Amino acid sequence: MRISALDLKRQIAPIRQELDMAIKDVIDSTSFILGKAVNTFEENVMKYCRVKYAIGVSNGTDAISLALLALGIKAGDGVICPAFTYYATAGAIASIGARPVFADIDSDTYCISLKSIEKVLKNKKKYKIKAIIPVHLYGQCSDMDGIMKLARKYNLKVVEDTAQAFGAEYKGRKAGTIGNCGSVSFFPGKNLGAFGDAGMILTNNKAAAERARILRNQGNKTKYIHLMLGRNNRMDGMQAAALNVKLRYLDDWNKKRQELAQYYNNNLSLFAVKTPFVAEYSTHIYHQYVLRIARSRDGMMNYLQKKGIDSRVFYPIPLHLQKCFRYLGYKRGDFPESEKAARQTLTLPIDPCLTQKERRYISQSLKEFING
Numbered sequence: 001m002r003i004s005a006l007d008l009k010r011q012i013a014p015i016r017q018e019l020d021m022a023i024k025d026v027i028d029s030t031s032f033i034l035g036k037a038v039n040t041f042e043e044n045v046m047k048y049c050r051v052k053y054a055i056g057v058s059n060g061t062d063a064i065s066l067a068l069l070a071l072g073i074k075a076g077d078g079v080i081c082p083a084f085t086y087y088a089t090a091g092a093i094a095s096i097g098a099r100p101v102f103a104d105i106d107s108d109t110y111c112i113s114l115k116s117i118e119k120v121l122k123n124k125k126k127y128k129i130k131a132i133i134p135v136h137l138y139g140q141c142s143d144m145d146g147i148m149k150l151a152r153k154y155n156l157k158v159v160e161d162t163a164q165a166f167g168a169e170y171k172g173r174k175a176g177t178i179g180n181c182g183s184v185s186f187f188p189g190k191n192l193g194a195f196g197d198a199g200m201i202l203t204n205n206k207a208a209a210e211r212a213r214i215l216r217n218q219g220n221k222t223k224y225i226h227l228m229l230g231r232n233n234r235m236d237g238m239q240a241a242a243l244n245v246k247l248r249y250l251d252d253w254n255k256k257r258q259e260l261a262q263y264y265n266n267n268l269s270l271f272a273v274k275t276p277f278v279a280e281y282s283t284h285i286y287h288q289y290v291l292r293i294a295r296s297r298d299g300m301m302n303y304l305q306k307k308g309i310d311s312r313v314f315y316p317i318p319l320h321l322q323k324c325f326r327y328l329g330y331k332r333g334d335f336p337e338s339e340k341a342a343r344q345t346l347t348l349p350i351d352p353c354l355t356q357k358e359r360r361y362i363s364q365s366l367k368e369f370i371n372g
């Protein structure tokens with residue numbers, strides 16, 4: 001049997017007609033960049049997230065950079081983010097000339113640790129720290145009350161990296177709507193994925209929304225009148241068309257991911273593996289289902305892969321040890337929980353379209369490995 005991490009063909013097949021029609025509308029209208037489909041998607045997201053403004057942009061990385069710029073973060077400023085996240089979080093900071101300032105993660109949730117943020121903030125002046133980017137890693141929200149409290153105390157802006165958690169809720173509020181801005185990715189493999197690159201900025205702040213709108217579109221509000229040094233970071237009509245259709249199914253897909261996670265949890269409860277911890281303040285939409293295995297992580301992954309199961313490591317090298325961030329001067333041992341997570345975690349397929357037979361096969365294969 002071969003089981004991939006996510007089979008988009010299976011996801012698309014039952015809604016193919018709706019998608020074809022939505023794409024046809026864009027072709028017929030020739031509104032390929034921004035336009036009606038993007039406006040509609042922005043409105044749909046505002047309703048879905050119960051947020052005042054949603055700005056469609058080119059991808060989740062640009063959503064982070066634009067949100068920082070819209071909040072007044074500039075070259076030379078420091079921005080705190082976790083050392084254990086996808087490259088793009090820190091890459092987006094660096095791309096505007098700001099400095100990524102890493103903090104460690106919480107060993108249970110894999111999200112940024114409040115204690116570590118406080119420690120890092122001892123260097124607030126030295127690194128001119130102006131913002132924090134908590135990453136809602138794997139589909140679960142960071143401890144937002146704690147982060148907002150620190151942000152108020154130290155006068156920092158907050159951009160929630162919601163690339164992996166669109167649709168999750170923190171104490172009843174949608175991820176990405178609590179900080180000054182939220183950034184979203186609709187990369188095809190995300191829980192809500194486009195047919196190419198796409199992203200979004202969420203905010204309740206009118207001024208930030210206005211700046212983000214101008215910045216995404218070459219710095220202009222009116223054509224050829226450039227108010228700011230903007231970028232070409234607009235969302236495509238085709239992506240918005242696909243996303244408008246897929247958004248209708250997101251909650252159902254997320255529910256199926258939660259059911260599958262529960263199935264794995266139940267089946268693995270007697271074994272020496274740590275199943276995902278869900279904090280009481282957040283829902284978890286399982287962008288990834290991540291296991292922690294103190295020993296033999298690689299052995300388990302190799303075994304699963306030999307059995308045709310697409311198990312992966314997100315992420316094998318924490319950011320402070322990546323070559324591209326060497327200039328920041330970090331060393332091994334600086335963020336022990338991030339380094340441990342990179343050594344000990346692996347994912348199981350969490351595709352909402354997995355069949356009962358496939359689920360059983362995965363959990364059976366895991367048990368075989370654990371029992372030796």
Ligand SMILES: Cc1ncc(COP(=O)(O)O)c(C=O)c1O
Pocket residue numbers: 059060061062085086088089135161163164184185186187197198199
């Ligand atoms: C945590 C995180 N941040 C940012 C991004 C960047 O999103 P995109 O690939 O749409 O640029 C991703 C997605 O890959 C991500 O997982």
